[in-house]
Amino acid sequence: MKDLKTGAKLHPAAQMYATEHADGKLSRREFLTRTTALGVSAAAAYGLIGLPAPAQAQEAKVGGKIRVAMEVKGTKDPRLADWPQIANIYRGWLEYLIQYNNDGSFEGRLLESWEANEDATQYILKVRPGITWNNGDPFTADDVVRNFARWTDGNVEGNAMASRFPGLVDPETKTLRDGAVVKVDDMTVQLNLTASDIAVVPNLADYPAAVVHSSFQDGQDPSTNPIGTGPYVPQEVSVGQRAILVRAPNHTWWGGTAPLDEIHYIDFGTDPAAMVALFSSDEVDANYESVGEFIDILDGMGLVKEELVTASTIVVRMNSTSDLYKDRAVRSAIQLAVDPKVVLELGYNNLGATGENHHMFPIHPEYPELPKQVINPAGLMPALEAAGLKDVEFEVISLDDGWEAATTAAVQAQLKDAGMKIKHTVMPGSTFWNDWQKYPFSSTTWNHRPLAVQNMSLAYTSTGSWNETGMANPEFDALMAQALAIADADKRRELAAKMGTILQEEGYIINPFSRSLYSHHKEGFAGLEHHPSFEHHHYKWSMA
Amino acid sequence: MGLFVLRRLGVMLLTAIALTFVVFYLTNLPPNLEKLARTEGSVRMTDEAVQDWIVKNGHSGSIFLRYGQWLGVVPGWTYTDEKGQSRGRCFQIGQDPALAPRYCGLLQGNWGYSTFFKAPVAGSLGAKLAATGWLMLAVMLVMVPTSLLLGVLSGMREGSVTDRTLSTFSIATTATPEYVSGVILVALFATASTGISPLLASYGLIEPNKTLFLASATSAMDKITFWNFTLPVMTIALYGIGYIARMTRASMTEVMTQQYIRTARLKGVPFRSVVMKHALRNALIAPFTVIMLQFPWLLNGVVIVESLFNYKGFGWTLVQAASNNDIPLLLACSVVAVIVVLMTQLISDIGYVFLNPRIRLA
Numbered sequence: 023m024k025d026l027k028t029g030a031k032l033h034p035a036a037q038m039y040a041t042e043h044a045d046g047k048l049s050r051r052e053f054l055t056r057t058t059a060l061g062v063s064a065a066a067a068y069g070l071i072g073l074p075a076p077a078q079a080q081e082a083k084v085g086g087k088i089r090v091a092m093e094v095k096g097t098k099d100p101r102l103a104d105w106p107q108i109a110n111i112y113r114g115w116l117e118y119l120i121q122y123n124n125d126g127s128f129e130g131r132l133l134e135s136w137e138a139n140e141d142a143t144q145y146i147l148k149v150r151p152g153i154t155w156n157n158g159d160p161f162t163a164d165d166v167v168r169n170f171a172r173w174t175d176g177n178v179e180g181n182a183m184a185s186r187f188p189g190l191v192d193p194e195t196k197t198l199r200d201g202a203v204v205k206v207d208d209m210t211v212q213l214n215l216t217a218s219d220i221a222v223v224p225n226l227a228d229y230p231a232a233v234v235h236s237s238f239q240d241g242q243d244p245s246t247n248p249i250g251t252g253p254y255v256p257q258e259v260s261v262g263q264r265a266i267l268v269r270a271p272n273h274t275w276w277g278g279t280a281p282l283d284e285i286h287y288i289d290f291g292t293d294p295a296a297m298v299a300l301f302s303s304d305e306v307d308a309n310y311e312s313v314g315e316f317i318d319i320l321d322g323m324g325l326v327k328e329e330l331v332t333a334s335t336i337v338v339r340m341n342s343t344s345d346l347y348k349d350r351a352v353r354s355a356i357q358l359a360v361d362p363k364v365v366l367e368l369g370y371n372n373l374g375a376t377g378e379n380h381h382m383f384p385i386h387p388e389y390p391e392l393p394k395q396v397i398n399p400a401g402l403m404p405a406l407e408a409a410g411l412k413d414v415e416f417e418v419i420s421l422d423d424g425w426e427a428a429t430t431a432a433v434q435a436q437l438k439d440a441g442m443k444i445k446h447t448v449m450p451g452s453t454f455w456n457d458w459q460k461y462p463f464s465s466t467t468w469n470h471r472p473l474a475v476q477n478m479s480l481a482y483t484s485t486g487s488w489n490e491t492g493m494a495n496p497e498f499d500a501l502m503a504q505a506l507a508i509a510d511a512d513k514r515r516e517l518a519a520k521m522g523t524i525l526q527e528e529g530y531i532i533n534p535f536s537r538s539l540y541s542h543h544k545e546g547f548a549g550l551e552h553h554p555s556f557e558h559h560h561y562k563w564s565m566a
Numbered sequence: 567m568g569l570f571v572l573r574r575l576g577v578m579l580l581t582a583i584a585l586t587f588v589v590f591y592l593t594n595l596p597p598n599l600e601k602l603a604r605t606e607g608s609v610r611m612t613d614e615a616v617q618d619w620i621v622k623n624g625h626s627g628s629i630f631l632r633y634g635q636w637l638g639v640v641p642g643w644t645y646t647d648e649k650g651q652s653r654g655r656c657f658q659i660g661q662d663p664a665l666a667p668r669y670c671g672l673l674q675g676n677w678g679y680s681t682f683f684k685a686p687v688a689g690s691l692g693a694k695l696a697a698t699g700w701l702m703l704a705v706m707l708v709m710v711p712t713s714l715l716l717g718v719l720s721g722m723r724e725g726s727v728t729d730r731t732l733s734t735f736s737i738a739t740t741a742t743p744e745y746v747s748g749v750i751l752v753a754l755f756a757t758a759s760t761g762i763s764p765l766l767a768s769y770g771l772i773e774p775n776k777t778l779f780l781a782s783a784t785s786a787m788d789k790i791t792f793w794n795f796t797l798p799v800m801t802i803a804l805y806g807i808g809y810i811a812r813m814t815r816a817s818m819t820e821v822m823t824q825q826y827i828r829t830a831r832l833k834g835v836p837f838r839s840v841v842m843k844h845a846l847r848n849a850l851i852a853p854f855t856v857i858m859l860q861f862p863w864l865l866n867g868v869v870i871v872e873s874l875f876n877y878k879g880f881g882w883t884l885v886q887a888a889s890n891n892d893i894p895l896l897l898a899c900s901v902v903a904v905i906v907v908l909m910t911q912l913i914s915d916i917g918y919v920f921l922n923p924r925i926r927l928a
Contacts, residue, residue, distance in 0.1 A: 182610070263878055
């Protein structure tokens with residue numbers, strides 16, 4: 023236990039990262055992501071690299087309301103939440119142990135601090151004192167332990183958290199292992215993992231990891247009995263119409279006073295053209311996301327633009343269960359016939375950066391620099407001919423939504439130019455997502471995750487729950503198991519380079535670009551910075 | 567008469583049962599249940615989890631028994647998991663299953679729980695029907711007088727310039743489907759950069775960057791104004807106006823050739839009086855049926871228009887229910903549709919008797 027001191031001792035790796043940052047090996051965002059994931063407070067992290075912590079906004083003006091255009095989906099048991107929009111509503115009253123901020127750092131919310139041991143197999147979590155639920159109960163270590171049991175329950179169909187903490191789960195019962203999460207005292211919880219896991223902190227910050235009260239029943243809609251620790255409560259949640267958050271009555275929020283009195287989410291559908299009309303007719307103050315050509319139009323209307331470069335991306339992937347894409351040579355030829363630059367321009371108006379067909383981006387701490395792939399459209403037809411697929415008509419499937427469809431169409435056009443017979447089928451979201459993992463060739467959007475290994479372990483290991491390619495490469499699986507035990511991003515980078523190479527060589531995915539994300543709001547509001555995973559941090563919002 | 571109405575109500579009941587069973591069967595096909603599981607559980611569930619979800623949430627077993635549960639003649643399903651927590655048809659998670667009734671279907675006045683709205687069907691569908699009711703009322707108020715006037719005017723003197731002009735207008739509007747006319751109207755009246763709004767803005771009649779009408783009727787859910795309600799109403803009304811006007815015209819021209827009209831004119835009755843007193847009542851019999859037939863047509867029209875203008879009424883609900891495979895909501899929607907169609911037919915049959923004394927109800 024000697025290297026698990028819960029005092030203010032800095033994690034040894036933090037100092038090392040600071041040196042790397044000084045040498046220019048680490049960007050500021052990467053430095054912050056890594057050190058804060060190790061339990062160093064954001065202020066201390068900024069201090070290590072000789073920067074002042076970003077000044078807390080001056081006392082924000084209290085009062086006012088905001089109307090945000092966002093799809094209002096039904097709230098459901100947080101661990102089942104499958105869209106950030108769902109979480110953005112219950113975020114009003116349910117809070118998180120740890121929060122991922124849009125500068126790449128992790129901030130303790132319900133936790134005051136946390137500390138990992140050197141090989142990331144043991145974490146000490148310190149509960150923030152003085153937090154109460156809005157029914158008056160104090161928030162203690164018991165609440166933390168109980169929520170870990172909820173998250174790790176793999177017997178619940180659709181539990182998005184179940185696969186996140188493999189080191190805490192008993193594989194026999196698919197529930198929390200005895201002794202995995204221990205209450206040390208009322209304010210301290212200790213996690214004992216069976217294997218190193220560096221993703222514990224990012225996972226605790228992800229949107230299904232909202233912390234619920236002991237009276238919450240499994241599977242219940244959290245808005246029916248809104249007991250939480252947060253500053254707001256739901257006044258109304260009408261699916262497809264609107265949701266209204268108002269200040270929780272008779273509740274002293276631990277964070278002080280959240281500035282806005284009311285937050286209205288109004289569902290105007292998903293048509294981006296409607297958003298222009300809504301802003302011009304003063305129906306909304308802010309939107310959820312601005313896309314494509316509408317970014318310029320909204321800029322032109324004098325709205326404030328929020329921009330954020332992320333690792334959100336689109337993957338146009340083949341699936342090995344289809345006879346057409348069984349052959350690695352075919353897959354590689356298809357992958358290399360598509361020029362990411364062209365796809366970025368046609369599919370997303372150049373509002374992002376090109377990708378390298380391995381689902382890792384410079385924003386990730388372990389991003390490896392791999393030799394550039396050579397785009398070779400001329401190689402496509404010989405490969406198809408060799409596989410006897412010259413006259414087969416291929417099909418690529420996508421959502422019918424704006425940029426997903428445009429990107430997929432750009433991929434299809436390039437393959438067509440290279441000589442392949444291929445058609446593009448679009449589907450509405452209601453049918454598309456039913457079989458999204460099974461289509462032979464289709465496009466999927468992937469949200470930003472703080473560490474590259476997080477997406478890669480979900481999507482490309484043979485046991486990954488969101489594996490949509492059918493890829494099962496034992497070498498990749500073994501490398502991933504190792505990588506997930508290495509907290510040091512530099513060492514992990516070597517493995518990441520190998521995994522990236524495997525992904526490129528397997529040829530399952532065309533990963534043309536990562537997106538910048540944008541949203542717009544009217545002047546007169548502050549704190550509405552865009553977040554890499556579309557999280558709305560309501561307490562930061564205020565009238566300017 | 568009483569027997570006639572009674573018989574009609576009986577037909578309505580049988581139709582409703584037949585139709586709801588068909589809808590129930592279709593929504594309970596395995597792929598549709600899988601879709602439901604994925605929207606309710608999680609989009610990214612595995613196949614095994616989906617099958618598990620279907621069993622644990624009362625969607626397995628004989629389809630007749632499940633339909634019986636909806637009717638309320640078979641006890642509602644319950645499921646208790648390994649942690650002792652129960653869920654079931656007749657109570658919500660968190661309520662005590664022991665206090666819940668055994669039967670909870672239509673016969674007990676329970677329309678079920680909408681998986682999409684996360685609320686009881688009766689309440690949420692009621693509110694949506696009220697919204698559509700306002701839309702239909704506004705449409706009827708615009709459509710019926712306008713179309714009758716146009717029809718009578720053009721049928722009065724067949725072949726005249728008025729007739730040709732009005733006929734061209736009616737044919738054009740009725741030949742344009744709602745999804746086309748809606749888009750055209752939005753482009754013309756509700757866009758800040760095209761159509762007549764920038765023109766009006768440059769004359770200073772409306773504020774710059776504002777539009778004459780609003781392209782979204784969402785705010786009409788709270789407060790109906792000319793600004794937010796004109797376009798959806800006009801989109802539906804235009805289609806009906808042309809159709810009813812054509813029918814009225816046909817019927818009017820036929821009446822105007824009758825012997826008694828000629829007699830009246832030869833007697834020296836003024837033309838105005840001939841039209842108002844002698845022709846109109848006889849000419850309105852056919853349009854009356856057509857207007858009644860428009861109610862079911864309106865139900866059809868609102869599906870498109872409510873989606874287009876984001877007005878959350880019955881049509882929008884139907885679209886959401888279908889795309890989320892919300893079984894109880896779809897069943898309730900079909901019952902509503904059956905009632906609307908057969909009730910308007912009943913009214914039109916009874917109304918006929920009053921307009922045309924030659925017809926008697928058996």
